[in-house]
Structures are given as C-alpha cells and as structure tokens.
Amino acid sequence: MKVLVLGGDGFCGWPASLHLSARGDEVVIVDNFSRRRIDEELGVQSLTPIRSMVERRAAWREVSGRDITVVELDIAQDYHGLLELLATERPDAIIHFAEQRAAPYSMKSARHKRYTIDNNVNATHNVLCAIVDSGQDIHLVHLGTMGVYGYGTAGMAIPEGYLDIQVPTDGGVVETEILYPTNPGSIYHMTKVLDQTLFAYYAKNDELRITDLHQGIIWGTNTRETSLDERLINRFDYDGDYGTVLNRFLMQSAVGYPLTVHGTGGQTRAFIHIQDMVRCVEIALDNPPTAGDRVKIFNQMTETHRVRDLAQLVAKITGACVEMVPDPRKEAFENDLVVRNDNFLALGLNPITLSEGLLREINETAGRYADRADHSRIPATSLWTRNQQAGIPASIAGTK
Amino acid sequence: MKVLVLGGDGFCGWPASLHLSARGDEVVIVDNFSRRRIDEELGVQSLTPIRSMVERRAAWREVSGRDITVVELDIAQDYHGLLELLATERPDAIIHFAEQRAAPYSMKSARHKRYTIDNNVNATHNVLCAIVDSGQDIHLVHLGTMGVYGYGTAGMAIPEGYLDIQVPTDGGVVETEILYPTNPGSIYHMTKVLDQTLFAYYAKNDELRITDLHQGIIWGTNTRETSLDERLINRFDYDGDYGTVLNRFLMQSAVGYPLTVHGTGGQTRAFIHIQDMVRCVEIALDNPPTAGDRVKIFNQMTETHRVRDLAQLVAKITGACVEMVPDPRKEAFENDLVVRNDNFLALGLNPITLSEGLLREINETAGRYADRADHSRIPATSLWTRNQQAGIPASIAGTK
Numbered sequence: 001m002k003v004l005v006l007g008g009d010g011f012c013g014w015p016a017s018l019h020l021s022a023r024g025d026e027v028v029i030v031d032n033f034s035r036r037r038i039d040e041e042l043g044v045q046s047l048t049p050i051r052s053m054v055e056r057r058a059a060w061r062e063v064s065g066r067d068i069t070v071v072e073l074d075i076a077q078d079y080h081g082l083l084e085l086l087a088t089e090r091p092d093a094i095i096h097f098a099e100q101r102a103a104p105y106s107m108k109s110a111r112h113k114r115y116t117i118d119n120n121v122n123a124t125h126n127v128l129c130a131i132v133d134s135g136q137d138i139h140l141v142h143l144g145t146m147g148v149y150g151y152g153t154a155g156m157a158i159p160e161g162y163l164d165i166q167v168p169t170d171g172g173v174v175e176t177e178i179l180y181p182t183n184p185g186s187i188y189h190m191t192k193v194l195d196q197t198l199f200a201y202y203a204k205n206d207e208l209r210i211t212d213l214h215q216g217i218i219w220g221t222n223t224r225e226t227s228l229d230e231r232l233i234n235r236f237d238y239d240g241d242y243g244t245v246l247n248r249f250l251m252q253s254a255v256g257y258p259l260t261v262h263g264t265g266g267q268t269r270a271f272i273h274i275q276d277m278v279r280c281v282e283i284a285l286d287n288p289p290t291a292g293d294r295v296k297i298f299n300q301m302t303e304t305h306r307v308r309d310l311a312q313l314v315a316k317i318t319g320a321c322v323e324m325v326p327d328p329r330k331e332a333f334e335n336d337l338v339v340r341n342d343n344f345l346a347l348g349l350n351p352i353t354l355s356e357g358l359l360r361e362i363n364e365t366a367g368r369y370a371d372r373a374d375h376s377r378i379p380a381t382s383l384w385t386r387n388q389q390a391g392i393p394a395s396i397a398g399t400k
Numbered sequence: 401m402k403v404l405v406l407g408g409d410g411f412c413g414w415p416a417s418l419h420l421s422a423r424g425d426e427v428v429i430v431d432n433f434s435r436r437r438i439d440e441e442l443g444v445q446s447l448t449p450i451r452s453m454v455e456r457r458a459a460w461r462e463v464s465g466r467d468i469t470v471v472e473l474d475i476a477q478d479y480h481g482l483l484e485l486l487a488t489e490r491p492d493a494i495i496h497f498a499e500q501r502a503a504p505y506s507m508k509s510a511r512h513k514r515y516t517i518d519n520n521v522n523a524t525h526n527v528l529c530a531i532v533d534s535g536q537d538i539h540l541v542h543l544g545t546m547g548v549y550g551y552g553t554a555g556m557a558i559p560e561g562y563l564d565i566q567v568p569t570d571g572g573v574v575e576t577e578i579l580y581p582t583n584p585g586s587i588y589h590m591t592k593v594l595d596q597t598l599f600a601y602y603a604k605n606d607e608l609r610i611t612d613l614h615q616g617i618i619w620g621t622n623t624r625e626t627s628l629d630e631r632l633i634n635r636f637d638y639d640g641d642y643g644t645v646l647n648r649f650l651m652q653s654a655v656g657y658p659l660t661v662h663g664t665g666g667q668t669r670a671f672i673h674i675q676d677m678v679r680c681v682e683i684a685l686d687n688p689p690t691a692g693d694r695v696k697i698f699n700q701m702t703e704t705h706r707v708r709d710l711a712q713l714v715a716k717i718t719g720a721c722v723e724m725v726p727d728p729r730k731e732a733f734e735n736d737l738v739v740r741n742d743n744f745l746a747l748g749l750n751p752i753t754l755s756e757g758l759l760r761e762i763n764e765t766a767g768r769y770a771d772r773a774d775h776s777r778i779p780a781t782s783l784w785t786r787n788q789q790a791g792i793p794a795s796i797a798g799t800k
Contacts, residue, residue: 079514110533114479117525118518121594125517133510155576156569166566166573169556173566176555178581182597190601194521194594197582201590204583205730206785330605385606 001285002026004089006075006127007097008068009053010035011235012143012218012277016095018225018232019278020285021066028089029053030082031098032074034119035235038105038242044377046235047251047369048221059231076123079130086134093139093285094131098123099191103147104241104328104382106188112382113187120191121198128202139209139288141281142199144192146216146270146301146339150183151331157338161214161297185331186384199295207291211284215277216270216301216339219246220357221365223275234274236365238373240328240380240391246271246310247366248378250358253320254366255373258393262380263327265308266334270301273352283347299341302351310354317359326389328380402426403685404489406475406527407497408468409453410435411635412543412618412677416495418625418632419678420685421466428489429453430482431498432474434519435635438505438642444777446635447651447769448621459631476523479530486534493539493685494531498523499591503547504641504728504782506588512782513587520591521598528602539688541611541681542599544592546670546701546739548614550583551731557738561614561697585731586784599695607691611684615677616670616701616739619646620757621765623675634674636765638773640728640780640791646671646710647766648778650758653720654766655773658793662780663727665708666734670701673752683747699741702751710754717759726789728780 003020007013008029021027033053039045051059053070061067073081075098099120100106106116124142131138149158159180167174179200184190195212202208226234237243238251249259272280280300289296311322327333341349381390403420407413408429421427433453439445451459453470461467473481475498499520500506506516524542531538549558559580567574579600584590595612602608626634637643638651649659672680680700689696711722727733741749781790 079510083510110479110483110529113529114522114525118522121521122514122518125514129510129513155574156567156571163567166568167556167563168566171556174555176581178578181576181578181581184597184601187601190597193597197584197590197593197597201584201587 001092002028002089003285004028004030004091004094005097006030006094007099009033010097011237013097015223015226015234015274016278016281017068018060019223019282021060021068022064022225023282028069028071028091030071030073030075030085032072042239042241044239044374045372047238047372048233048236048365049372050233050235051231055231059229063228063232075126076119079126082126083130083133086130086136090136091138093141094127095281096124096127096140096142100188102242103186103188104380106186107384108241108382116187116191121194124195124198128198128208131208132202132206137209137291139211139285141211141284142195142213144195144212144214145189146214146299147185147189148182148193148196148214149180151185151267151335151337152183153336157340158299159340160299160343161212185329203293203295209289209291209293211289211296211298213280213284213298213300216272217244217246218274218277219244219271220274220361221247223278239377241382245269245307249311249314250362250366251373252378253314253318254362254370255375257375257378258321258323258395259311259314260325260379260391260393261308261311261322262325262329262391263333265306265311265324267307267331268304268335268337269307270304270337270339271354272301273357276302276349276352279349280344283344283349287347298343299339300344301339301341303354304337304339314358318362323393323395325391325393328383328388328391330384330388401493401685402428402489402491404428404430404491404494405497406430406494407499409433410497411637413497415623415626415634415674416678416681417468418460419623419682421460421468422464422625423682428469428471428491430471430473430475430485432472442639442641444639444774445772447638447772448633448636448765449772450633450635451631455631459629463628463632475526476519479526482526483530483533486530486536490536491538493541494527495681496524496527496540496542500588502642503586503588504780506586507784508641508782516587516591521594524595524598528598528608531608532602532606537609537691539609539611541684542595542613544595544612544614545589546614546616546699547585547589548582548593548596549580551585551667551735551737552583553736557740558699559740560699560743561612585729603693603695609689609691609693611689611696611698613680613684613698613700616672617644617646618674618677619644619671620674620761621647623678639777641782645669645707649711649714650762650766651773652778653714653718654762654770655775657775657778658721658723658795659711659714660725660779660791660793661708661711661722662725662729662791663733665706665711665724667707667731668704668735668737669707670704670737670739671754672701673757676702676749676752679749680744683744683749687747698743699739700744701739701741703754704737704739714758718762723793723795725791725793728783728788728791730784730788
C-alpha cells in the first residue's frame with residue numbers, strides 16, 4: 001500500500017511512518033517541519049535528542065533496508081503542491097496528522113488561537129478538497145481526539161462517534177442517530193470538531209472514504225521501530241505547552257520536580273500507549289469504509305484514569321511527591337469518563353496497560369535524558385482566560 | 401447604540417445599516433467590498449444599479465441628515481486592523497454579515513470552496529478573538545442560516561437552535577439538551593455550522609454575549625430606507641450563483657424567461673422578506689443575552705414553501721411558464737420543513753407575507769430593471785459533484 005503521512009515528522013506521525021514502512025508499505029512523509037519551528041519559538045527542546053529528517057531517513061535505511069520518501073510541503077498553504085503530489089504519487093491512503101496539536105499552545109495568545117484555527121481548518125479542508133479534485137479514490141485516516149466529546153460527565157458510556165437518540169415530539173417519539181454532541185475544551189480541540197464537520201460533509205456530498213480516530217492522550221515515547229537505533233528516537237515533550245500529562249509526571253519524577261496536578265486532579269481522561277497508537281493506525285488503514293458510507297469513527301484509547309490517581313501511581317513507583325497547583329485551564333474539576341472502544345478490540349488490538357509499561361518508560365526515557373530538561377519550562381502557563389492562574393507549584397515559586 | 405456592521409455593503413448588510421441609522425444608532429460599516437469584486441469576477445451585475453459606497457453615504461446624509469462611517473477592512477485577513485478598530489470605536493454591538501454567502505459560488509471549483517472556508521472561518525474567528533482580546537463587553541449578532549439544520553425531513557418542528565433529547569443507556573434514560581444536529585448542504589452552509597461551533601465555545605470559555613440568527617431565504621429587495629432614494633437602492637442578484645430562488649422567479653417572469661425549477665421542485669425552504677430581516681436584526685440587538693448565557697439562537701424566517709408551489713404562484717400572477725430543469729445540487733428532491741419562530745413573534749415581529757408583497761416586488765424591481773438582465777447568466781451552473789447537471793431549461797438550450 002502506498003501511504004502519504006501528512007505530519008510524518010511529528011510525535012505520532014514519525015512512529016506511525018516507521019511502523020508502516022516496517023510492514024512493507026510505501027511511505028511518503030509530507031511535513032512543513034512546523035513542530036521543529038515551534039520548538040525554536042518556545043525555546044524548549046524535546047527531552048529526547050531528535051535528529052534531523054535527513055539523519056532519520058538515513059538511519060532507517062541502514063537499520064531496515066527500507067526507504068521513506070520525504071516531501072517538504074505546507075498543506076494548509078500550498079494547495080497546488082498538495083494536488084500535484086496526489087497526481088504524482090497516487091496514494092492508496094493518506095494519514096492526516098498535520099495539525100497543531102497542543103491545547104495549551106492553542107490558548108497562549110490571540111496569535112496562537114488564530115494560527116491554530118487557520119492552520120488546522122485549512123489543512124484538513126485542503127486535503128479533502130484535493131482528494132475530490134484529484135478524482136482519485138483515496139482512503140483518508142485522520143487523527144482526531146477524544147476531546148471532541150468534551151469532558152463533562154456524560155452519564156453514559158461514550159459511543160464511537162455516533163449516538164442513538166429519541167426526540168419527544170407532538171407526533172410521538174422520533175428515533176434517530178446523530179454525531180455525538182461536541183463540547184471542545186480548547187481552541188485546539190475545537191479544530192477537531194470543525195474537522196469532524198468537514199468529514200461528515202465530504203463523506204455525504206463526495207462519497208469520500210474517511211476514518212476519524214478519536215484518540216486519547218498518548219503516553220510513552222518509543223515504539224518497536226523508533227527503539228531500533230538512537231537516531232530514530234521519537235520526541236518527548238515535557239514542557240507546559242506540548243507535554244501530555246502522564247509523560248510530564250514521568251519526567252517530573254525523573255528530575256525530582258513535584259508532580260503538578262492541576263486543580264483537584266479530578267479530571268478523568270482517556271489514554272493510549274504510543275505503540276498501540278501505531279497499531280490502531282495500521283488497523284484503521286486495513287479496514288477502510290466503503291464509498292458512500294458515513295465517516296467511520298473509532299475511539300482510539302485503551303484506559304481511562306483520573307489525573308490525581310495517575311499522579312499517586314507514579315509517586316508510588318518512584319517516590320516523587322505530588323503537588324496540587326492552580327488549573328490554568330477552564331474545565332470541569334471533576335468528571336467521570338467511560339468510553340467504548342469495541343471496534344479496535346474486535347479488530348485485534350491487544351492493549352499495553354499502564355501497569356506493565358510505566359516503569360520501563362521512566363527508566364528508558366525520562367530518566368535517561370533527565371539532564372536535558374530545563375526545569376523552568378515545566379509549569380503549564382498558558383491560561384484559558386484572564387481569570388485562570390499558571391500551574392506553578394508553590395514549593396518552586398517560593399524558592400525564587 | 402454604537403454598532404459595527406461587518407459586511408455593511410452587502411445585500412443584507414446595507415439595508416440593515418440604514419435601518420439602524422434611521423432609528424438613531426451610530427453605525428460604522430466595515431467592508432472589504434468583496435461582493436463588488438465577485439461581480440467583476442463573475443462578469444454579472446446586480447439587476448438594480450447599485451451605487452458606490454461614496455454615493456450611498458452622500459445620498460443617505462442628504463435624505464436622512466444622518467452620517468454613517470465606512471471603514472475598508474478585510475476582517476478575515478487584517479486582524480490587527482480589526483482589533484484597532486474595536487479599541488477606537490468601542491462599539492456596543494457588532495453585526496457580522498461579513499461572509500461569502502452563496503451556496504452555488506462556494507461549490508464552483510476547488511478555489512471557490514477553499515476561499516469560502518478560509519474567508520468565512522477566519523472572519524468569524526477573528527471577530528470572536530478580537531472581542532476577547534479587546535477586553536470589551538460587545539454583543540455579537542451573527543447572520544447564520546436555516547441551512548445548518550439541513551433539509552432532510554426532520555419529523556418534527558425545527559426548534560430555535562437547541563433540541564431536548566433522550567438517550568437510552570444501561571442505567572436508564574439520560575435527558576439532555578443539545579445544539580440541533582447539523583446537516584449542511586454545501587460548503588457555504590457548512591461554514592455557518594463551523595461558526596456555530598466557534599460561538600458555542602466562545603460563549604462557554606470567554607462568556608461572550610452572542611446571538612446567532614438562523615435565517616431563511618431572503619426575498620424582496622428594498623426596505624423603507626433603501627426606497628427613499630434611487631441612489632440607496634439595494635442589490636438584486638438574479639444570476640445562477642447569487643440569486644435566491646424567489647427573486648430569481650420574479651426576475652425570470654419579468655424578462656420572459658421560464659421559471660427554472662430544479663429537480664422536482666419538492667424542496668421545502670424557509671423564507672423571510674428583507675424588510676422583516678432588518679426588523680429582526682433590530683430586535684436581536686435590543687434583546688442581547690447576558691454574559692455567561694449560552695448562544696441565543698433565533699430562527700429568522702416567517703414562512704415555508706415548496707419550490708414548485710412558489711413557481712406556480714409566480715406563474716399564476718404573471719402568466720410566466722414553469723420549466724423543470726436538472727438539479728445542479730446534490731440534495732433531497734423532496735423534503736418537509738416545519739420551523740418554530742416563536743422568539744421573534746413574541747418580541748413583536750409582524751411578518752410581511754408572500755401574498756401581500758409579491759406583486760409589488762415584481763412591479764417595482766424585477767420589472768423596472770428587466771432590461772439590465774443578461775439572460776445567459778440566469779441558469780444555475782455550479783455543480784455539487786461531477787454527477788450533477790446544470791439547471792439549463794431545455795427550451796433555451798434548444799434555441800442555441
């Protein structure tokens with residue numbers, strides 16, 4: 001299968017590209033390298049030392065004997081470049097990771113909000129429009145987020161995208177199926193809601209074949225393939241903008257920083273290990289919808305946990321201390337979350353659980369590169385409104 | 401009240417601006433004049449001879465003794481200009497008409513799809529972001545569309561934005577209220593769905609005060625104010641891209657062209673006269689939500705009609721002939737539509753009905769300027785997919 005991986009230089013895109021290349025797919029990475037430029041903008045680097053794309057490719061060729069094509073292209077800006085690429089490559093599938101993916105970054109300032117909206121919406125729409133324009137039958141797999149459902153307490157298990165509802169009317173009860181009502185918690189999450197709307201339309205009007213993966217929070221860093229050579233190492237973000245909660249706890253414990261729990265830590269979230277993410281992408285690729293089908297939606301997550309419980313778990317394993325800090329986000333302090341993920345389980349996903357993987361992550365990644373951390377970049381400081389406060393531990397603020 | 405009218409040079413924006421100025425509001429029109437540029441692009445002009453903004457302003461000053469400020473600004477592109485304008489003007493309210501508003505134009509080509517998405521989403525998001533950024537408490541009134549609800553047969557009366565639903569779960573029935581599920585029928589309509597998502601988020605996160613008007617298809621051309629002087633005349637679009645269905649029938653009858661009914665004409669749509677539109681905008685301005693409220697949604701329509709019935713009605717009044725033509729849109733050929741509009745009625749709207757206004761429209765506008773029409777631009781030729789066909793009457797195609 002020939003697969004374009006849009007955003008193939010990123011945290012999810014790179015391990016997914018290698019995973020597909022390893023199983024024999026012909027992989028073309030398309031990236032504008034924006035994530036590396038944002039490292040420069042924020043003045044903080046991946047905890048793991050990631051290599052240039054030139055080195056990554058060369059290392060992969062050496063290790064696997066396989067080649068990956070790399071095309072530098074901004075799909076949100078260069079529509080004609082994208083259309084030409086489809087004409088040249090004629091891919092069977094496109095995996096679309098090419099969006100700004102950090103909620104805190106999307107809330108930093110008006111500029112960051114506007115960039116995230118403009119970049120993500122135009123990127124997704126350009127891909128859809130170009131597939132129609134090309135006249136090709138290309139399966140589009142998109143990385144969405146569990147966050148489109150929102151993090152209130154639903155009072156039910158979150159279904160995979162679609163919800164059966166009943167509407168009482170004067171003429172009796174109307175039964176129908178709808179896209180699960182959205183309730184995004186940041187500008188970033190909202191762009192994935194906008195994406196979902198675009199997908200529903202293009203599946204209906206143009207009969208595009210689209211799979212949308214509503215992904216939980218990734219934990220872990222490396223996969224089978226990125227572990228084969230240090231030059232293939234994946235990025236590990238620990239800063240307040242791009243670091244995801246569990247990876248941040250692992251890193252904080254490794255460097256002797258308090259595990260910073262926002263608010264009461266009563267937020268319940270869905271999680272998935274990065275190795276399972278690449279497996280899910282593979283399963284999605286191999287099980288496309290048929291032209292004319294509605295968008296196929298999978299919940300790409302394997303476990304749910306309350307944030308304060310995760311902090312306690314990491315503290316117990318490592319002896320780190322937990323510190324409650326102000327919540328820089330405007331969100332429900334406490335919520336329940338039950339999620340259906342039957343589709344991937346039925347198609348053969350065999351999840352890696354927190355209990356088996358946590359310690360290895362701490363030893364192999366967070367601990368190993370701890371000396372590369374800039375402690376001043378650990379707190380989450382992007383505020384959702386002027387009424388929120390940065391998540392700086394009192395114990396650290398007090399030492400300044 | 402000081403009101404910014406974004407898109408105040410357009411078909412709805414201009415009469416709304418005059419209406420508010422006439423009642424004593426301080427009106428600032430903000431426009432990039434894109435609609436006039438699209439006239440140039442399409443090579444077709446308004447049936448009515450519209451004047452330059454300079455002449456329009458001067459005529460209004462002469463007729464009413466009131467002044468309207470005009471600012472040329474592209475709100476989708478020039479965020480800092482917009483922010484500066486808010487700082488200078490400190491408006492009480494913003495009325496946002498500044499979007500590409502024609503479904504057929506939005507479907508003409510990849511370029512038109514991409515322009516509509518990029519322009520409309522960034523325009524709306526920039527307005528929201530700038531209100532937050534300004535720190536001002538500004539009521540935003542937005543012109544949406546009935547088309548966000550979709551034109552399938554709902555099996556119920558369409559409520560004003562929100563729907564009470566029941567979800568059967570293992571633990572019993574969960575009752576909740578949701579935004580009415582969307583089902584847009586074109587890229588243009590989809591942008592209004594995206595807008596709705598943006599509004600819900602900014603009302604929640606930033607407690608912005610937002611009113612969204614889900615407007616039916618406008619018919620009629622002039623209002624009390626635009627009728628005061630010919631130099632104030634409003635635009636009347638009759639071409640296949642920008643002409644709305646009833647105005648097109650009126651104009652077709654006036655020039656002796658068949659009334660072109662797409663498909664079976666079984667499409668049922670909601671309508672509102674342009675005079676009622678400006679009154680609704682006024683009512684919405686005077687009844688803002690409170691900070692912290694959900695988005696206030698009104699259905700801004702007064703009647704529903706099946707397209708073929710409208711054609712018959714116009715034919716009966718004028719003696720025109722009706723001709724069925726291929727439907728260039730991908731849509732349900734037949735649908736029912738029942739719509740609640742209790743909110744505006746309760747607040748004093750006294751609708752102008754088709755039965756009282758139709759004949760006047762034909763005599764005063766369509767008939768009067770009939771000699772300005774370019775007949776070749778009447779058929780709708782923008783196709784929703786490659787499988788659709790242009791709406792060209794066989795009787796006309798046969799004469800070529």
